Amino acid sequence: MLGIGPGIFCIGYTIGTGSVTSMAKAGSQFGMQLLWVLVLSCVFSWVLMEAYGRYAVITGQTSIYSFKTKLKGGKWISILVVGGIILAQWNSLSGILGLSANAIYEMVVLFFPGVSGDSYWPVLGIAIGLIVLMYALLLVGQYSFFEKVLIVFVTVMGISFIISMFVVLPDPGQMLAGLVPSVPDVAGGKLLVAAFVGTTMAAPTFVVRPLLMKGKGWGPSHTAEQSKDAWISALLMLVINLSIMAAATGALYAEGKTIEKVMDMVYTLEPVAGKFAVALFMTGALSAGLSSVFPILMVAPLLVADYKEGELDTRSRRFKILTGFACLVGLTVPILGANPIFAQIVTQVAAVFVLPLVIACMLYLINQKQLMGTHRAGIWLNLGLVASLVFACIISYTGYLALMELVRG
Structure with a gap:
């Protein structure tokens, strides 16, 4: 894990409770049928x-x-691009925080059934405690510190889920x-694919x-390190x-059981895997949530700083104000006591619409000889970028059809 630099933030942005929800729901409902979507997404993420x-x-x-x-x-x-990403990330933050707080509460109830009852105030209290932490x-305001915190969350998450699978x-x-x-x-079905x-x-x-690479101090002499960081990150995501x-497939699909939220894993997995295996899975879900909350809180000040100066500044007043505002946004779902699962999936669908634009812009820039010199994209990288752009456009259209079905439904 220490071999990964900025890629650890990529895993933090990518694998959260929304991701856990989508993967677990797909596994319980369709088995491994959507594995091809996951593999293609990870390959194109690497590109x-x-x-x-x-x-x-x-x-x-x-x-x-x-x-x-x-x-x-x-x-x-x-x-x-900045507006679309911030809106999508802040929208998902509230659901992630609600799910993380619920994960902690459900694990406590699993081992201490006597504390069950009205969950609203305990879950809200946990959510406030998490966001304050x-x-x-x-x-602290130091990139290297942020990296170390995420390494802890992502390592715990990865170990928990891999053991759960076996x-x-x-x-x-x-x-x-x-x-x-x-x-x-x-x-x-289309909604889940998107x-x-x-x-x-x-x-x-x-x-x-x-x-993030700028914050880490990487330059032209670090081309090998950044390439290694990219493929290891994509592999870990997969x-x-x-x-x-x-x-979810091994425990639930064969039994004909489906889940609507991550918390259902507690009740449906327990007869199959036992309390401690369930606790292990929920520890992974919680780590996924926390590993996403951390970088999502940073996304607005990072992108605004990028737009204005193109510099990473984690000690500025703007950084503290925007991350503080994001914390308040994150408490929306816990305060309302709402079920964020469906909103999480719809939010993830909404996120695909900005993706083709992000790919097209980089496809143009990385082929500019005056910018890249001898390092501009070769035939294989260009093929990968064009394929990822076509894939993103198809998925955006699929997401549009899925949302239209929702509206008509």
């Missing part, structure tokens, strides 16, 4: 992390600032069958990457998401 990372270390410039200054109509493109950690390992034949492209022919891509090929994963889907 995009490589492209954004190479651009950052060679030019020393960040993505949003480059969009603004080097593209025709760049100011409006930059505003659209996250904000206090952010006030407790209830599904038939390997199901995994192979899941590599054949198909969309579940049921209501909500949500898969929205949670795995997350736009902030790529857009924020150059700014393994962790695969383990969540496989755990």
Whole structure:
């Protein structure tokens, strides 16, 4: 894990409770049928992390600032990308915090049934405690510290989910069958496909990457390190998401049980895997939530700083004010006592619409000889970027159809 630098933030942005929800729901409802979507999303995420990372270390410039200054109509493109990402991330933050607080409460109830009862005030209290802790950690204001905190969360998350998968390992034949492209022919099937891509090929994963590399001090001499960081991050994203889907498939799909929220795993997994295996899975879900809350709180000040100066500044007054406001936004769902699961999936679908624009902008920049010199994209990277752009456009259209079905329904 120490070999990963800025990529650890990519995992934080990508694998949260929304991702756990999508993977677990898909595994319980469709088995490994959507594995092909996950694999393609992770492959294209690797391509995009490589492209954004190479651009950052060679030019020393960040993505949003480059969009603004080097593209025709760049100011409006930059505003659209920044606004779209912040809106999607803040929208998901509230659901993530609500789910994380619920995960802690449900684990307490699992081992101490006597404390069950009205969950509103305990969950709200836990949510407030979590967000205050996250904000206090952010006030430290050092990139290297943020990286270490995320390494802890992501390591715990990865170990928890991988062990959970082996407790209830599904038939390997199901995994192979899941590599054949198909969309579940049921209501909500298109929505889940789009949500898969929205949670795995997350736009902030790529857009924020150059700014984080700048904060780490990486330059032209670190091209090998950034490439290693990109493929290890993509591989970890695939393994962790695969383990969540496989755990839900092995425990629930064969039994004909489906889940509507991550907390259902507590009650449906317990007879199959026992209390401690369930606690292990829920520890992973909680770590996923916390590993997402941390970078999401930072996304607005990072992108605004990128737009204005193209510099990473984690000690400024603006950083503290914007992260503080994000904390208040995050408490919305816990205060309302709402169920955030459906909103989480819809939010992930909404996130795919800005993705084609983010890919197209980098496809143009990384092929500019005056910027990249001998390091501009070759045939394989260009093929990967074009394929990822086509894939993103198809998924955006799929997301549009899914949302229209919701409206008509």
